[in-house]
Amino acid sequence: MISIQGLTYRYKQGPTLQFADWHLKQQEQWLLLGASGSGKSTLINIMSGLLRPESGRVEISGTSLYGLSARELDRFRGRHIGIVFQRPHLVRSLRVAENLELAQSMAGLRSDRKRIDLLLGELGLSEKSDRYPDELSQGQLQRLSVARALVNKPLVLIADEPTSSLDDQNAESVIALLREQAAANEATLLIATHDKRVRDHLNNEYIL
Numbered sequence: 001m002i003s004i005q006g007l008t009y010r011y012k013q014g015p016t017l018q019f020a021d022w023h024l025k026q027q028e029q030w031l032l033l034g035a036s037g038s039g040k041s042t043l044i045n046i047m048s049g050l051l052r053p054e055s056g057r058v059e060i061s062g063t064s065l066y067g068l069s070a071r072e073l074d075r076f077r078g079r080h081i082g083i084v085f086q087r088p089h090l091v092r093s094l095r096v097a098e099n100l101e102l103a104q105s106m107a108g109l110r111s112d113r114k115r116i117d118l119l120l121g122e123l124g125l126s127e128k129s130d131r132y133p134d135e136l137s138q139g140q141l142q143r144l145s146v147a148r149a150l151v152n153k154p155l156v157l158i159a160d161e162p163t164s165s166l167d168d169q170n171a172e173s174v175i176a177l178l179r180e181q182a183a184a185n186e187a188t189l190l191i192a193t194h195d196k197r198v199r200d201h202l203n204n205e206y207i208l
């Protein structure tokens, strides 16, 4: 479903990174593990379509990401790849539901308020639908970024260090939320982390 082959990346004033081939099947749930500096964020960005590798391929459901034009890649990413960033990427001047509508229109999809209301309900944010991001707590913002990642029913849900700034209880609940939501949306889940607390929860590991 998602696979990488022969990937390398070279930073101009930095190291050349090589990544072993990897194949993730539909609906599998994986951890990407590695010490600080081992290349997790680099690999996540390449697999998310955000960073063109020096060589190699990333294939998602038969589409070679870096064979697409920039415009096609933007569309594909918006439509099929849900990314939960370490810090939520939200538009502060738009309300919660409007942020999700924006994610739909950026992927070239029609506004689907039913989908938005369903997700906000599942993530305990129904009452915040007309609020602005600045009016939300950290935990609520994190749930909103999960909603944003899932709103277009992506094939893949990718999270980069989703628990690094959280206490034990919140870390547990974010992992549970990602797992449940990936399963409910039939998405493949990939979590990059160096957080040992996450390790017990998923049994597929790719180690850098």
Ligand SMILES: Nc1ncnc2c1ncn2[C@@H]1O[C@H](COP(=O)(O)OP(=O)(O)OP(=O)(O)O)[C@@H](O)[C@H]1O
Pocket: 011, 012, 013, 014, 015, 034, 035, 036, 037, 038, 039, 040, 041, 042, 043, 194
């Ligand atoms: N813009 C850059 N220019 C040069 N080198 C870079 C750049 N970004 C990252 N690197 C180097 O590339 C390597 C991999 O970095 P990356 O951020 O992918 O690691 P990571 O595993 O995500 O680390 P962490 O867990 O600390 O976030 C590191 O040695 C880093 O110093």
